[in-house]
Amino acid sequence: MNKRLVIDAEKCDGCGICELVCALNKTGQWHPALSRIRVFADQKRELHLPMICVHCIDPLCITACLMNVIKKDQETGLTIRDESLCIGCRACEISCPFSGCIYDYTREIVVNCDLCQGDPICVKYCPTKALQFVSEAESAAQKRDETAEKRVVELVG
């Protein structure tokens, strides 16, 4: 897999559509506690930051897991889990620095984003393009352009 989910927090306005479509897509019901993407909101300052599993190269959740149910998929690079073996101890949730592990209390297990088999629904519905699903090359180019633009503005105003 050479595409990745890129979050641009500056563009996020906190509408929460990603959470709703994710939960609907994964569980057939709207249930904010079931979404695998979460928008952190500081309401006083109206700041918003989408948090989601970033599929680390060396994930802490794998180290933390008591039952050894999480592993890296060699082909896709995704961090995946065998939900049937999860005992819901939430050790992975605590260890994750990105709040990517989500406790699903209807099934009493922990889940994480699986990028919807390569077509993430949150990206499709995000109205501000704060969430994008792009190839590594595109992502790098985009990043380069944005950084350059900022520099140029700093230099020449």
Next chain:
Amino acid sequence: MFGYAGSILEVDLSTGEIARKKLSPDFAKKYIGGIGFNARILYDELPAGTDPYDEANVLVFGVGALVGTPFPTAARTEASAKSPMTGQFGTSNSGAFFGTQLKGAGFDVLVIKGKAQEPVYILIDNEKVEICNASSLWGKDSWETINNLKAKHYGVEIALIGPAGENLVRCASIENGYYDGWGRTGLGAVMGSKKLKAVAVRGDKGVRPKNPKALLETVKEGQELIQSASSYTAFTRYGTLVATIPYGRFKALSAHNFTKGTLPDWEENCGRQVVEEYSDRHVACQSCIIACGHWVEIKDGKYKGLKMKDLEITPTVSFGATVGLKTEAIMKASELCQRYGIDMVSAGGILGFAIELFKNGIITRDDVGFDLDWGDDDAAFKLLKDIVERKGIGDILAEGTKRAADYIKESEKYAIHIKGLEIPMIDPRNRWSVWALGMLTNVRGGDHLRCRNPVENLRYNENKYDYLKERFGFKKPMYDKLDMPEDLKSKIINLENDTTDIAEMSRWAEDLVNLYNSTGICIRPPVMEKVGPTILAKAYTDLTGIEITAEEIMLAAERTWNVMKLFNIREGEDINDIKFPRRFYEEPLGEKVADKEKIQNVLEKYYKARGWDPATSRPKSETLARLGIVEQ
């Protein structure tokens, strides 16, 4: 039950009783949600002639039917009670995240009855519902209260009152989190009379759509529709401030308490460019793809350090035009209103009224304690504080313009209100439109938000149609895409003469806004232009599994409007109250006055279109039968 949370929560503050009632599918289909539920519940449960501050008054929060889904702009909750301002149906609509949490906690409607002995707040944490002591919060401003409650209860959304509501200032608002609110008709005072400081809600329970796949498709369709609206791009950038410059050019603003039409520096002060000056990011309500809110920071000057979500047309016109304040002072004014918990429109109206009285020598320095003048922010804020704390003349003004005018001799001609509610925004002398007529026919009194023309045009302002029509101003593609039954559309809009029939369109516009307030979506122009009954009926069916057609869902909205009208008539609404303040008919603005007879003529046409008796404005029995309304 699919789509709905499925139950109604009833809290009686007098007895401390907490009851959960099942929502019946028939009731749900008949009234859809939000304002529909509120209207019927108030009409059924409130004894006629109840004093708004009596414990028998009922405060209802109804969550819109589509709230909790990603349907664009589905965030809104309606709050209703008998209004302390008008003595009639008091109701107000707000977005943000309160409704999502209330529905998530398992309730479509929250009904609050009775009156507590001591200050309390209601805590709803999923199944757990408690009435908690709020003595330590009483007297605190809104922001402090929220900080306090949020630290105590993780993840709650809060509806609350500030000092204005506690002091029974008649135009007090209920605040919705830090920066939103149920502003109009004085619901905060009702909450204050019940000694209810706040309602804190957290909900994690799910809402199950009948058909999630289809719903997601409909959501996508809705998003694309709104994004294709002609006003979408401007709205995502400037929010509601897109309309300030056009209305200034029409000279139809509430400038200096409706004496000026516009102000010389209006465009520099309040034009859309101030968004670029003060804000670099947008803020959205739940599920919104427009994000008309702006995060504002003032970096230096007198109001340095002010940081909040702001720059909307309501405070801008209310304080910028009515009171004549400058840009940064307007932002400060809206901060103060948020923290005091007072309706910005009414607060601006009352201040404008007081300043005009002062300028005309009807009240003096001895009455006020200091001088008042147009655009004097310090004096305005001092007086606002006095109103909120009910000190000195503030105690009289806190009763609202209408009651204050009864009290202060010779002040009646300066009192600008309809049925006791201060008028925002537009002056019908220089801009006659569906929107202007809507202020007269509005069930909640002098207000502009319950009747909006889905194809309002801001390019032309021609008053050559004898008040009967306004210019349509768009081309055929816009006409074709407007979601309205074909026969009605061709009757209302005449493409050849390029006109819209005001009376007929008002009726449609009111029902459409009512439908939005029932389903919980927003009345921003890009939505109004594109989202009609067809897609809403589809989304409703996908969500709830209840089959409904576009016609039926529109009928439900019309039913709600008629129930509210019946409520008002039961509370003694007189057809003679349905008029503009005297100033509009008698004092020319430019050279124009509003023509009473011609307006009366349009009103009669409107009553006829509604199926109401033109002599009394009462819904005729055949209209009630057609709508299936059983009278109380």
